[in-house]
Amino acid sequence: MTRIITLGIDLAGKQQNPTGWATLKNKIVKTGEVHTNKEIIELVQKTNPTLIAIDAPLMLPKEGILRKVDKEMIRQGYHVFPPRLPAMEKLTIRAEKLAKKIQKLGFQVIEVHPTSTRKALNLPPKQWRKIQTLLTQIGLSGTHEHRVLTPHEIDAVTAALTAYLHLRGKTVKIGDENEGYIIIPEEMDWRHISL
DSSP, X not given: OTTOEEEEEEOOSSTTSOEEEXXXXXXEEEEEEEOSHHHHHHHHHHHXXXXXXXXXXXXXXXXXXXXHHHHHHHHTTOOOXXXXXXXXXXXXXXXXXXXXXXXXTTOOEXXXXXHHHXXXXXXXXXXXXXXXXXXXXXTOEEGGGTSOOOHHHHHHHHHHHHHHHHHTTOEEEEEETTTEEEEEEOSOOGGGOOO
């Protein structure tokens, strides 16, 4: 498993806003922020990840404001925003185009929802400083040990961790082929994550 590299992307709705990114390789986390689609593509090519996890809907609903996956997530107690809300729609359109470009380059992409990942792993949903401290306790080292991460970076680390767990067969797939899937970890306490 030493060659596995996962890349988490906390995508912003607009290119002028910061998009958080994080790589996870051999329990070492590197994070940062980028802005443009071009920068994201360059990051993907430079990182050459095994799997990319994007925190954004990768598909719009066929009708209404929610996809089947969103309804199922909400039913299971995971709070997701409807992709057809105006701000979310911009994000979804950007994410869908970007995911297609990345896939054309030969990379695998999954849709994730970091807040739901943290809920499944019994981590605090939005207490950023506490989450950052817990990353070390999970067994991760890297950028988070040297400076305060932005919420975008923490979401990106969570996304990269979800991708890692997915490759280890420790996730569930919610949704369908028609409107897409969201990948979340199997419910477990974060103390039981084995990296």
